[in-house]
Amino acid sequence: MQCLHTNMSVWSYKGEKMMETIVISGVGGQGILTMAKIIGYALVKKGLRVRVAEVHGMAQRGGSVVTYIRYGDVDCPRPSHGMAKALISLELLECTRYLYLLKRGGIVISNDWIYPPNVPGVSVPSKEEIVKLIEENTGKLYLIPANKIADSLGPRLIANTVILGSVAKLGILPLSKEELLESLKKNIKHKYLEVNFRAFDEGYKAV
Amino acid sequence: MILGSPGERALLLGNEAIARGAIEAGVHVAAGYPGTPSTEIIDTLAKVADRIGMIVDWCVNEKVALETAYAASMCGLRALATMKHVGLNVAADVFMSIGYSGVRGGLVVVSADDPGCHSSQNEQDNRYYSLMSYIPCFEPYCPQEAKDLLTTAYDFSEKYETAVLFRATTRICHTRGDVVLGEIRRIERKAEFTYNPSRWVLLPVNSRKLRVKMLERITKLEDVLSSFEFNRLEGEGKVGIIASGIGYAYTRDALKALGLWGKVRVLKLASSNPLPAKLFRKFIESVEKILVVEEGDPFVLRRVKEKLFDLGVQIPVHGKGDYLPVAGELDLFSVMRAVARLVGVEVKEPSESISLEEKLSGKIPTRPPTMCPGCPHRATFYAIKQAMKELGERIPCTGDIGCYTLGFNPPFQLQDTSTCMGASIGEGAAIARFTGKPVVATIGDSTFYHAGVPGLINAVYIQAPLVAVVMDNGVTAMTGHQPHPGTGMTATGKRSKVIKIEDISRACGVEFVRVVDPYNLKETIQVIKDALEYAKRERKPAVVVARRLCALVAARKGLRGKPPVVEDCRGCMVCVNTFACPALIVEDGKVKIDEGLCFGCNVCTQICPFGAIRVRK
DSSP states (O other): OSOOOSSTTOOOSSSSOOEEEEEEETTTTTSHHHHHHHHHHHHHHTTTOEEEOOOOOGGGGEEEEEEEEEEOOOSSSSSOOTEEEEEESSSHHHHHHHHGEEEEEEEEEESSSSOOSSSSTOOOOOHHHHHHHHTTOOOOEEEOOOOHHHHHHHHGGHHHHHHHHHHHHHSSSSSHHHHHHHHHHSSGGGGGHHHHHHHHHHHHTOO | TTOTTTOOOOEEEEEHHHHHHHHTTTEEEEEEOOOOOTHHHHHHHHHHHHTTTTTEEEEEEHHHHHHHHHHHTTTOEEEEEEEEEHHHHHHHHHHHHHHHOOSSEEEEEEEOTTTSSSSSSOOOOOOOHHHHHHHOOOOOOOOOHHHHHHHHHHHHHHTOOOOEEEEEEEEHHTEEEEEOOOOOOOOOOOOOOOHHHHOOOOOHHHHHHHHHHHHHHHHHHHGGGGGOOEEEEEEOOSEEEETTTTTTHHHHHHHHHHTTTTSSSSEEEEEEEEEOOHHHHHHHHSEEEEEEEEESSSSHHHHHHHHEEEEOOOEEOHHHHHHHHSSSOOOOOHHHHHHHHHTTEEEOOOOHHHHHHHHHHHHHOOOOOOOTTTHHHHHHHHHHHHHHHHHOOOOEEEOOOOOOGGGGGGTOOOOOOOOTTHHHHHHOOOOOOOSOOEEEEEHHHIIIIIIIIIHHHHHHHOOOOEEEEEEEESSSSSTTTTTTTTTOTTTTTOOHHHHHOHHHHHHHSSSSEEEOTOOOOHHHHHHHHHHHHHHHHHOOOOEEEEEEHHHHHHTTTOOOOOOOEEEOOOOOHHHHTTTTTEEEEEEEEEEEEEEETOOOOGGGGGGGSSOOOOOOO
């Protein structure tokens, strides 16, 4: 039997072209789909082939939400275990839940906020436990106080844009700050743009 | 964006791509009933309907939506009907007949299947409807092909006078992808009904003849589809993969990742029924074993086995059921593993990641979806539960399909059944009749119009002691606030007559009909108790309409109230444990209001046994 995978990483890609996966997770209502759309739009404008897999309906409404952004020489929207180069999250429990999608040494960027599930009597691990769990299983963790930053600027809903600013700074995506800001402009209602730009800047400065 | 110029490269949701495909095909009429994952097709078209002169309707249910589209086709117009997979069950009666009659104007029925049950009660594979109805089934593999295939489906439909079942799945409908826009065709046609009884009147005398025609048509299409531009052969080798619909996307990525692209013979299928006969024969010429990659049931797999048997060819065929799991969605790893197994190469299992997933699921609590802060359904469920408590009886509570299905979760646990649209009333009345004891049926407004009304008539007819609580929040909320016959607005935002649930109930023969505001707990609890006592005493059904606008819609309209204040909380947790609003948060054993989340409904102020949560002055 011929073995195609001799190195450590299962998903070392045999093709010649790039094939990347980014995961965005959070709680339904935090603007995860908007964030994914902004990134997806910028990638398309960059000339890349893109797949952004969303979940709608029952899966929203304060439930756990995960979206996959795949770009490069990609066709299928749904990745699998250990494939993502980065996990971006708007909430720490939802961040931890999807760690298994990261490849070894993958980057984690998360809002440092814990929002316990709305279940009477639920027990939730402490922030220290969660951070330890993430650090044990990944290369790098960037905790961003996105809710605090958002609260200081206006509506908490812009925490997603704060995180987007941090993502821009860390250079995880093949996109410049300007390209992401251009996409933000195209995908956010005009009247909310000003506060979103500030959120982006604060997120950019936060890492 | 949806009306962008030809050649433009846009990021479109699969459903937007389907909508754009309909626009490019010059579709005249589009009708549907909201249902995840199909909803955004009509949502998208409704926004531009007036600008492009398309008739776009949200109908009362999928059956009426398909009848609308079919009627458009009878009148020579191009028509689109959209629904989720289980919606086609509702529309199946019309659908089967369309197989017989065929079409005049192009007719495409989009079925959005939901493997993985992201937002549905089952994983049914609607390609079987294609087999049953002799209506061909097309399946796209990506948003770009969804648009192109849909546009082509109209020419195909008119050329061969057949409807087309366009089967998409969640990962097509709700995946955004780069799509190059095409030319928008304007097809000027006037709606004209042509008298053609031998075709439109399905009496036995006509149906017998039409059935023969239908069988001839589907056989002919086997050949036609062999040269269909969306079906093709790729790569060379003794190993073959048949990749149907989105299965092709997984196959492509799996082959690329394994370094096998071009080294395996692939039959890419966009028509899963009928199988393109000539193309299939060409495909099997050189292959020694076959893997079928498809989303849903082993549908193509079974057809392939049947075809091979007919041809007298013995080739092992794998796919769903052995190399791939039948339950749930495809994922890239499963397909890679199946391909590697077929080719005879090794693929390293991501065992570390798999054990990490298991470890995490033990440590991180699940997060079920929940009713929103201010959701009137939460108050209604609280009132039903309280009424039962006060009557000292746990009464069976039949459930239905909508946001209120979340009443299944703690602390309410008041969805004792949930089957399909409208079943709360049909089942509830029957259970009440068989057991001789009252039953509460909980059903939403849109669901009531959709399939609740016949059940209610029947409840009156069989004299069942049923209390139907209709939770009327003014819109079809779960799918994104689409209007319905009670909203007073059409899909395209025009005013329409408000058809009231209480009027319908009375017209159905219900004598006890009350309308309450669920934000007023005391009144709501009392009315539900009265209704239960009435049903028990009179052996007749009662209807309680719990009416309050969906909190998300209300918030958008600026109708948010002020968050209440909490003073001297004793930490008894009654509010948290019995009402469980996400805006009630606990810090150091005391309840606080998260003012960012709070909608200001003030229902919790009516629940605190110590009056510690007070309306803000």
